[in-house]
Structures are given as structure tokens and as C-alpha cells.
Amino acid sequence: MEYGISTLAIIPLRAEPRESSEMASQLLFGETYEVTERQEKWIKVKTTYDSYEGWISIVQLSALNEDDYFTIQEDKRTLTTQPVTLVNKQADNTLLYLPAGSNLPFYENGSSWINNEVFGLNDAGEPASDLITTAKTYLNTPYLWGGRTHFGIDCSGFAQTVFKQHGIKINRDASQQAEQGEVVDFLPAAKAGDLAFFDNAEGRIIHVGIMLNNEQIIHASGKVKIDHIDGQGIYSEDFKKHTHQLRIIKRFI
Numbered sequence: 001m002e003y004g005i006s007t008l009a010i011i012p013l014r015a016e017p018r019e020s021s022e023m024a025s026q027l028l029f030g031e032t033y034e035v036t037e038r039q040e041k042w043i044k045v046k047t048t049y050d051s052y053e054g055w056i057s058i059v060q061l062s063a064l065n066e067d068d069y070f071t072i073q074e075d076k077r078t079l080t081t082q083p084v085t086l087v088n089k090q091a092d093n094t095l096l097y098l099p100a101g102s103n104l105p106f107y108e109n110g111s112s113w114i115n116n117e118v119f120g121l122n123d124a125g126e127p128a129s130d131l132i133t134t135a136k137t138y139l140n141t142p143y144l145w146g147g148r149t150h151f152g153i154d155c156s157g158f159a160q161t162v163f164k165q166h167g168i169k170i171n172r173d174a175s176q177q178a179e180q181g182e183v184v185d186f187l188p189a190a191k192a193g194d195l196a197f198f199d200n201a202e203g204r205i206i207h208v209g210i211m212l213n214n215e216q217i218i219h220a221s222g223k224v225k226i227d228h229i230d231g232q233g234i235y236s237e238d239f240k241k242h243t244h245q246l247r248i249i250k251r252f253i
Contacts, residue, residue, distance in 0.1 A: 001034060001035075001066070002034070002035040002063065003032060003033070003034055003035065003063070003064045003065070003066060003069040004032065004033050004034075004035055004043075004045065004061055004062055004063055004064050005030065005031070005032045005033070005062050005064045005069075005072075005105070005114055005115075006027040006028060006029055006030060006031050006032075006033075006060075006062065007029070007062040007114055007115075007117070008029065008060060008096070009028070009029050009096050009097055009098050009099060009102070010026050010027070010028060010029075010099065010148075010149065011026065011027040011056050011057075011060050012026060012056070012146070013025040013026055013027055013045070013047075013052070013054035013055070013056060013146070014054055014055045014056070015054060015055070016055060017039050017041070017042035017044070017055040018042075019057075021055070022145065022146065023145065023146035023147075024052075024054045024146050025047075025052055025054060025146050025148065025157065025172055026146060026147060026148045026149070026157075027045075027047065027056065028098075028099055028101055028102045028103070028148060028149070029080075029087075029096065029098045029099075029102035029103065030102050030103025030104055030105050030112065030114070031047065031048070031049060031102075031103055032047075032048040032049075032064060032069055032072055032073070032103075033045040033046060033047045033048055034046045034048070035061075036053070038058075039058075040058075041057065041058055041059075042055045042056070042057060042058055043055065043056060043058050043061055048069075048073065049164075049169070050160070050169070050170075050171050050172045052171075052172045062114070062115065063115075064114075064115065068105075068115070071106075072103075072105045072106075075105070075106070077103060078103070078104040078107040078112075079100075079101055079102065079103060079104065079127075079164070079165060080098050080099070080100055080101065080102040080104065080125055081100055081101075081125035081126060081127045081128070081134075081165055082100060082125040083099070083100055083137060083150040084097050084098070084099065084100075084150070085097075085098040085100075085102070085121060085123075085125060086098075086121065086122075087112075087119045087120065087121045088119070088120045088121070089117070089118075089119055090117075090118040090119070090120055091117055091118070096119065099148070099149035099150060099151070100137075100149070100150060100161065100165060101148065101149075101161045101164050101165055104119075104121075110122065110123075127165055127166060128165075130166075130192075131162060131163070131166045131168075131192075131193050131210075131253070132192050132193065132210075132212060132218075134162050134165050134166065135158075135162045135210050135218050136218065137150070138150060138153060138158060138162070138218075138220075138224040139218070139223075139224050139225065139226070140223050140224060140225070141153050141158075141220070141223060141224040142222075142223050143155075143220050143221060143222050143223060143224075148160070148161050149161075153220050153224065154220055155174060155207050155208050155209065155219055155220045155221065156172060156173050156174040156176075156177060156208050157172070157220075158210075158219070158220045158224060159174075159177060159195055159208050159209070159210060160172055160177070162210065163252065166253075168252055168253060170195075170252065174197060174205050174206065174207060174208040175204070175205040175206075177195060177197070177208055177250075178197040178205045178208070178247070178248060178250065180250065180252070181195065181250030181251055181252045182250065182251045182252075183248065183249070183250060183251075184249040184250065184251050187214055187229070187230070187231055187246070187249065188214050189214070190211045190213070190214040190249050191211065191213070191214070191251070192211060192212055192213055193210065193211065193251075193252070193253050194210075194211040194249050194250065194251050194252075195208055195209070195210060195211070195249070195250050195251075195252065196208065196209050196210075196211055196217055196229065196246060196248075196249045197246075197247050197248050197249070197250065198233060198234065198244035198245055198246055198247055199245055199247040200245070203247075205247060207219070207221070207244050209229075209234070211229070211249070212226065215228060215229065215230075216228060216229065217229045217234060219234070221234075221236075221243065221244070222238075225238075227243075229246070231246065232245070232246065233245045233246040234246075
């Protein structure tokens, strides 16, 4: 088995092995993966965190030896929590701008180590006191299919990344996330931090948001914003109509 790790702030994870393919997700700094297939210019990977599969450019591959790969999984995970964390790549004294939720492997005394390369930072940042505070830092972030950062994010990436910063592991896509957690039977019983899922006319889960209470939801639709929710679904103040049909609410915390 061949392993790798992201040593860039963001690596696009594409659905197919070509530049024009859609970006299905992103690898953030310090996230590891297994290499499952190789082509001349592309490698197919399976992410360690959520077993998500996609293709990355072979020029963005950073190999990781087996011992380090498994040690990283066993170590207590240190994450960046600020929208942007400035890191100094000491080998060439250049800078990286890491998004929130990046992993810092072998972090100690202000430095992270990857393949004997040192990445220094002043402060990894402290996680927000609660999940909702973290979620609100993403307000006005533009919607980006496959995105997972404050500079562009999709609905399920928003839920996953916010939860990751609070030590809660959920899957990548909304349809996958809807299979996790415990069912909340009625909307009036919903609490802050519950996830609400929405379906289309065919009954397929197509959207997710984080409940602020049993009347409001924060979600990524055009941008990360707060809308009203009722038994029918999300009511958009921007469009003065219901935009998403409520299917189910799940509790993870």
C-alpha cells in the first residue's frame, strides 16, 4: 500500500483524472490518504478521514512512509482553528496560508513535522467554545462545489469541517451524513448543532444545514447564511419562499 499527505494548503480532489473534471472535495494541509490507482499524470486516492475517493494531480503527491502514516492516525490530532493560519516552511523560508481544520502532524512547540520538513507557526489557535460559534465564523463564505474552507464551501463540506474542528467525525456528502447520527423525531425537539437534511422531488438527499435552534438554520446556499426553518423546510428571506424541503433531522452531539 502507498500512502500520502497533503503538504499544500488545499489540494483539489477531482471526480475524474483530468483538470476539467468537477472538484468533488478538497484535501486540506496535513490530511492523509491511501493511493489506490496511478496514471501518468494522476493518482486516485482514498482519504483517511472519511474514506472519500477522488483524483489528485501527481505533481501534488507527497508520499508518506507507512510508519508515519499509522503514527499520525494514533496521535492526538492538532488542528488549525482560525480562518487562516500562517505557517513558515522552514526549508526555503516560504509561507503557507492554512485553512481552518487543517491537520498539524507531529505538532510540538509551535512546529509541525512532515517527512523531516518543519512547518513553524506561532499559534495553532484554540477551538471556539462551542460548535455554533465556529459555524458562524463561516457566514458569508461563498458557496463552492467541493469546497471546505472559509474562501469557498459547499453545504456538506460546511457541516463536516465545522464538526471536525470540535472532534466530531462525519462523512463528506449530505446523503452519507444523513445515514449517521440519531433521529430527532420532531422539529420542535431540534437543538443547536443538530443537522437537518433536505431532499428533492425524487426523495434524494441534496442539502444539509446546522440547526441554530428549532426555528433557525445556518447553511451554505449561494453563501453561508442563516434562514428560518419550519415543518415544510427552509424559508429564504432573500427569495421570500421555501427553497429546500425538509426530510429528516439527525443529532450527533
